[in-house]
Amino acid sequence: MSALTPREIVEALDKHIVGQQEAKKKVAIALRNRWRRKQLPETLREEIAPKNIIMIGPTGVGKTEIARRLSKLADAPFIKVEASKFTEVGYVGRDCESMIRDLTEVGIKLVKEEMQREVEEEAHELAERKLLDLLLPPQPTGPEKIFRPSDPASGDEGPARNTAIDPEARTREILLKKLRTGELDEREVEVRVKDSGNTSMMQVFGASGMEEMGVNLQEMMGRMMPPKSKQRKVKVKEARNILEQEAVQELIDMDSVTPLAIDRVENSGIVFLDEIDKIVGRGQQGQGPDVSREGVQRDILPIVEGSTVITKYGPVRTDHILFIAAGAFHVAKVSDMIPELQGRFPIRVELDNLGAEDFSRILREPECSLLMQYENMMKTEGVTLTFEDEAIDTIAEYCQRVNEETENIGARRLHTLMENLLEEISFDAPDCPGKTVVVDVSMVKERLADKVEDQDLSKYIL
Numbered sequence: 003m004s005a006l007t008p009r010e011i012v013e014a015l016d017k018h019i020v021g022q023q024e025a026k027k028k029v030a031i032a033l034r035n036r037w038r039r040k041q042l043p044e045t046l047r048e049e050i051a052p053k054n055i056i057m058i059g060p061t062g063v064g065k066t067e068i069a070r071r072l073s074k075l076a077d078a079p080f081i082k083v084e085a086s087k088f089t090e091v092g093y094v095g096r097d098c099e100s101m102i103r104d105l106t107e108v109g110i111k112l113v114k115e116e117m118q119r120e121v122e123e124e125a126h127e128l129a130e131r132k133l134l135d136l137l138l139p140p141q142p143t144g145p146e147k148i149f150r151p152s153d154p155a156s157g158d159e160g161p162a163r164n165t166a167i168d169p170e171a172r173t174r175e176i177l178l179k180k181l182r183t184g185e186l187d188e189r190e191v192e193v194r195v196k197d198s199g200n201t202s203m204m205q206v207f208g209a210s211g212m213e214e215m216g217v218n219l220q221e222m223m224g225r226m227m228p229p230k231s232k233q234r235k236v237k238v239k240e241a242r243n244i245l246e247q248e249a250v251q252e253l254i255d256m257d258s259v260t261p262l263a264i265d266r267v268e269n270s271g272i273v274f275l276d277e278i279d280k281i282v283g284r285g286q287q288g289q290g291p292d293v294s295r296e297g298v299q300r301d302i303l304p305i306v307e308g309s310t311v312i313t314k315y316g317p318v319r320t321d322h323i324l325f326i327a328a329g330a331f332h333v334a335k336v337s338d339m340i341p342e343l344q345g346r347f348p349i350r351v352e353l354d355n356l357g358a359e360d361f362s363r364i365l366r367e368p369e370c371s372l373l374m375q376y377e378n379m380m381k382t383e384g385v386t387l388t389f390e391d392e393a394i395d396t397i398a399e400y401c402q403r404v405n406e407e408t409e410n411i412g413a414r415r416l417h418t419l420m421e422n423l424l425e426e427i428s429f430d431a432p433d434c435p436g437k438t439v440v441v442d443v444s445m446v447k448e449r450l451a452d453k454v455e456d457q458d459l460s461k462y463i464l
Contacts, residue, residue, distance in 0.1 A: 019068060022064050055351065058328075060410050063413070080108065137191060267323070299340050305320050358402040385427070392442070424441075
């Protein structure tokens with residue numbers, strides 16, 4: 003697990019997300035608390051429950067981006083799910099426990115990748131030896147002829163000892179050098195690979211939701227029937243990858259992967275539950291069962307409280323998994339959630355609306371800012387694209403204005419404005435290599451002013 007301090011976590015998030023310091027601090031503390039808990043004695047560790055967070059704010063202010071960047075810093079199993087995709091148990095759709103099964107899959111993959119890095123060098127050497135055997139099959143060694151005076155067929159004298167270098171070993175050495183320099187990459191060899199067979203039947207079952215029951219039919223059928231393999235003629239470059247993957251699978255002990263992954267999921271796992279406001283009622287009693295709202299809340303509650311979910315890798319406890327929920331809460335309020343679920347999210351943080359100054363910083367400051375993306379995209383066509391500071395500020399002002407006059411979609415509006423602004427340049431770029439385009443205030447006003455001021459904004463601006 004990552005041992006970054008809260009200040010270091012916030013600084014890392016600052017490289018990609020503008021503003022929202024309060025939300026960054028709360029997330030950083032929650033992530034650091036995962037590390038702190040791991041340092042405690044086991045008896046005390048079991049008593050410390052995670053302090054789940056709920057982030058409240060309109061779309062496009064950075065809720066999902068904070069979670070996405072956090073997943074890269076956490077060095078722990080992480081999954082983002084949309085609460086609106088779930089339905090109550092017994093109805094068609096995904097059941098809430100599937101989020102824990104998906105998180106377990108992420109944990110298994112994470113641990114396997116770590117172990118793969120550990121055995122990478124050994125697997126590479128093993129694949130090289132197998133590849134050399136394909137390129138130069140070893141000569142069968144017959145029984146050595148021994149001189150026996152009583153046997154006329156044995157000759158007059160014993161076999162002469164060859165003290166020179168073995169020609170086969172010398173050839174393999176030359177081939178190995180060529181193999182490592184890539185000289186043999188285009189040569190074809192025959193490798194035996196596992197036949198995946200026809201999985202259409204499995205896909206039909208998968209579509210009906212069988213995977214949500216934790217049943218892996220393909221794996222079950224694979225155990226019942228002996229594995230098949232077939233010969234494939236491939237180039238050396240591809241054969242190396244196939245043999246390395248096989249070597250990795252042979253070297254990794256799955257019996258040690260599973261318990262380690264489950265332990266990491268249970269003690270370090272993070273679930274980002276997006277669109278939670280979509281499963282909150284609007285303060286009025288509906289007719290009949292509300293399977294996609296209050297019913298889902300009731301099903302999520304035991305998972306957040308702490309329960310045991312059965313997965314194909316074994317039971318997984320959710321008592322110490324950290325849940326971060328997020329929602330716009332335009333129509334419903336947090337207080338409309340069922341009280342038990344509210345109590346499981348003790349930390350609440352409201353994210354700020356973004357203004358012209360924030361949009362201007364979003365365009366300039368992040369490591370892979372929107373302006374940098376467009377500049378580098380145009381470079382691939384040989385076009386140099388530059389933006390004047392005043393032009394950037396004007397784009398930011400237009401973004402704020404459109405958000406105020408229509409639906410507020412936050413920083414996502416910048417993508418629409420930038421596409422409208424650079425539409426002609428992007429279209430003509432392949433025909434103008436070596437051209438330099440400077441985006442100034444006059445160009446911004448010429449391309450965007452009419453569209454921003456048009457009454458029917460939905461025709462142009464998302």
